[in-house]
Amino acid sequence: MSKSKIKKENLILVIVIALALGSRQLAMNIVTPFVAYYAQTLLFGSLVLGGIALGIFNLTQGFCQVPFGNLYDKIGGKKVVLIGLGALICGLFLSFISNNAYVYVLSRALQGSGAITSAAYSWLSKSVSPEERADSISLVGVVVGLASAIALGGGPVLIKFISVKTLYLASTIIVSLVFLFVLFFVKSDVVENTKKEKIEGKGIYLKKIFKDKKFISYLIIAFSANYIGIASFFLIPEYLKLSIGIDSMWKVLTPAILIAIVIMRISTKFIKKGYVKRVAFLAGIGTIIAGLLLLTESRNLLLLLIESILVFGAYTVVTALIPTVINDFVDDKFRGLVNGIANGCSYLGSFLGATISGLLFSNNLIIALIIILVIGIVFTCTTLIMSNGKKVGV
Structure with missing residues (x-):
């Protein structure tokens, strides 16, 4: 592919x-390190409810990706993004006013239900030319990555001066302005217009893409990268x-995420040139190396920095790669639905990564680390069946 601006x-x-995606990322990540602790300070709070509050966001996020993607195909991107941001705003405000741990868990679920990622990437991919697509998705990824870095760096600093409740109020205001x-x-x-033929054709199209090895490989990679990324973000x-x-x-x-953003920007250039398979393979190798280093259970800061760079680097690369390749081959009529499936797999990986690692951390840490390594190996092996075709299921 030639260069394009x-x-x-x-x-x-x-x-x-x-x-839209960056403000959402900022709002969620700035409180992430404190979610489990904050839940325990509320009425009826407990460690168990704290863990549920942390994980339920990714669970509802994963479940709602397909319905929101499907809704995009019917009413368009702007309306779906507004609905999703509206749900997020309501969830953030409910977190701000809640004094009950059960209500807080509900607020986290509501925040996750605003699953706009699939609709946003579908809207973007349909609106720009194929030559602009990789650069556009990469730019969105940079903003989202910077939002994560600001949240991760700023959250622990801000918490010295303001409460978690106030952070939720500030997040509500920021997302409301974007809305x-x-x-x-x-x-x-x-x-x-949604016609009967389109609805009937959806089932046929889904059967075809689920028989396509390339599409299945994308889903496995999306799941794996998110599982490893969130599990590592916990550990x-x-x-x-x-x-x-x-x-x-x-x-x-923060330095690890900033370096990961640079890695993503560099990888985008190679993705545009058609080196999708090689980029994904290198990301997979990075997760294997990180998995091996995590197995040492070292507290050495240099090793932890290297592990963070490898994991977050692979995560951001896949974050840019999957929407680009998915939207290169998907049929326009089902763009939202297919993006919803891909993002659903991503968030399922995030939910299981956080949940399984959290459950095993205290008494079976070695098992959690072995799972990360095994998934890294599966990730890397899956890249070997990837290809760079255009349309599928047509």
Whole structure:
């Protein structure tokens, strides 16, 4: 592929989608290290409810990706993004006002139900040319990555001065501003009328893509990268808390994420040139190396930094790669649905990564680490059956 820049007429939409996903990432990540602890400070709070509150976001996020993607195919991206942001705003505000741990768990589930990722990437991919697609998705990934870095670095610092409750209020305001910007300054996208033939064709199309090895490989890679990424995001901070304390975790996590963003930007250039398989393979190798280093259970800061860079690097690369390749071959009529399936697999990996690692951390840590390594090996082997075809299921 030749070099391409994002056209001016498309740049506003790309920025808006980046802001929508970035503000959502900021709102969720800035409180993530404190979710389990905060739940325990509320009425009826317990360690178990704290764990549920942490994991239920990814669970509802995963379940809602397909319905939201399917809804995109019917009503368009702008309306779905507004619905999703609205659900997130309600969930954040409910977290702000809740004094009951059960209500807090409900608020986290509501936040996760605003599953706009599949609709946002579908909207973006349909609106820009194929030549602009990789750069556009990469730019969104950079904003989301920076939001994560700011949240991870800023959260532990801000918590010294303001409460978790106040963080939820600030997040509610930020996402509300983005909601208003999308509502008033972005044109609605045009959606083809949903006809009976389209509905009937959906089942046939899904059967075909699920028989396609390339598509299945993308789902496995999306699941694996997210499982490893979130499991490591759970484990590495635990190691850092023991070695340098929660207040200093940002010294390792923030540089690792910033380096991972650079890795993602570099990988995008190779993805555009058609080296999808090689990029995915290298990301898989990175997860294997990280898995082997994690098995040492070392608290050495340099090793923890290397592990973080490898894991977050692979995670951000896949975050840019999967939407790009998925939207290169998907039929326009079912773009939202297929993106929903891919994102659903990603969030299922995130949920299981956090849940399984959390359950095994205290008494069976070695098993949690072996699972990460095995999934890294599966990830890497799966890249060997990838290919760079265009349309599938047509």
